[in-house]
Each structure stands twice: as C-alpha cells, then as structure tokens.
Amino acid sequence: MKILIVEDDAGISDFVIPELEHEGYTTCLAVTGREALEKFENEKPDLVLLDIMLPELNGLEVLRRIRATSMVPVILETARGETIDKINGLNLGADDYIPKPFEIEELLARINALFRRVNFGKSQETASSIKNLTLNLDRMSFSIKNDKKQDEGDEDKVEVQLSKTEFLFLKLLIENQGKVFSRQQIIDEIWGVGHYIDENTVDVYVGYLRSKISEYTKDEYIRTVRGAGYMMG
Secondary structure (H helix, E strand, C coil), rough: CCEECCCCCCCHHCCCCCCHCCCEEEEECCHHHHHHHHHHHHCCCEEEEEEEECCCCHHHHHHHHHCCCCCCCCCEEEECCCCHHHHHHHCCCCCEEEEECCCHHHHHHHHHHHHHHHHHHHHCCCCCCCCCHHHHHHCCEEEEECCCCCCCCCCCCCEECCCCHHHHHHHHHHCCCCCECCCHHHHHHHHCCCCCCCCCCCHHHHCCCHHHHCCCCCCCCEEECCCCCEEEC
C-alpha cells in the first residue's frame, strides 16, 4: 500500500516516513498543496495523510479537490483543540483525523483501521441497485428512471451527482436493503465511532437524498421507521 504524506514540517515527515516504511508501506512526500495534487495524480496513493496548514493551497482545499474525483481514504492532521478544522475536514470528506503532536502508534492504528475497513468493503458482495435506482460506485452518483419526464425528448434515465456524505449514506442503505439503522448507527458507519455528530444531521441528509430522488420519481426509497430510524426498501 502506498501512502502520500502531505507535510511541510520536515521534523514530522522525517519521523513518520521511516516508521511507515518499517511497517511495510511505500511512501511519497509532498510539501505544498499544489505538489500534493500533482503527486496524488501521478503516484495514485492508497491513502493520504494530509496536514491542514500548507503553503500555496491549504489542506482543506486539497481535500476538496481530491474528493471531486476520488474516494481514497484521507486522514487529516489537525492542530490539537481546533474543533472547526475537524468539523470542516469531516464535512469535506475526510475519513479520520489525528491531532498534532501525535504518537506513531496512534497514527499506525488509524491507518490500519482504515485499510481494514476499505478492504472489508471490497470483499463483500453487495447490492448497488434498488427498483429503478442504481448507485454508481465509481462516480459518486446515482442513476434513476425519470418517471416525471414532461416531454418525449426527456431522457428515460438521469444521473444525479452526490456529495461524499450523501453517497456513503445512500450506499449504506442500498447495501443493507430491509435493515433498519438508528441515527447513531448511521453516524458510526459514516462518520466513524467516537466522532460527535448531532443526530439531527442524519435527518438533514435524509432530506437531501429524498429531495434528489423525488425530483424524478414518486416512489418512496428511504423509509422512516417510527422510533427506530431509517431503512431502504
């Protein structure tokens, strides 16, 4: 597995790189935001360790641009106590964060946990469609039959782009059709165990998804199970 380290502090990168390589990972280093995007495109890393405070482009902007084309796991390095950086990073699609300064054991544990999660997901035979809706796993979008087309010239099927959180939310429900998820279970699955996310946030994303789906069909896809949570089916 190859890890792209985006860090302009040589004291940190000189410490982290040998430890990761000792654990069997291949590494590459970028010291500016623009270099990070170039290395990401050329090196095709399996995971990105991304500092927020960078020259040229900050880490959040680098993350935003990565997420426009890729779902590769990203761990943000945040300043200890900077809650807003953690929130912004998670909202932009970071998979995890680690406050600086950090112990190498904690970093390795977070990296290994992310790789286990990714590999587990790849090993499962899961559904990506339900009724007239198909999730496009490689494009962070869904395709759906346009039952509300007004003119004969309108396409029968349309593709709808999703944010990363919307994509993960819809993927979770489609791959577990008929299973009811509580709000807390959804938070744990999408944002990760131990991250504080208000349960009302789940309702907000359900609203986003229902709005995007209902623009093209009257069928109900995401169902509310009173007192329990949400399910697809």
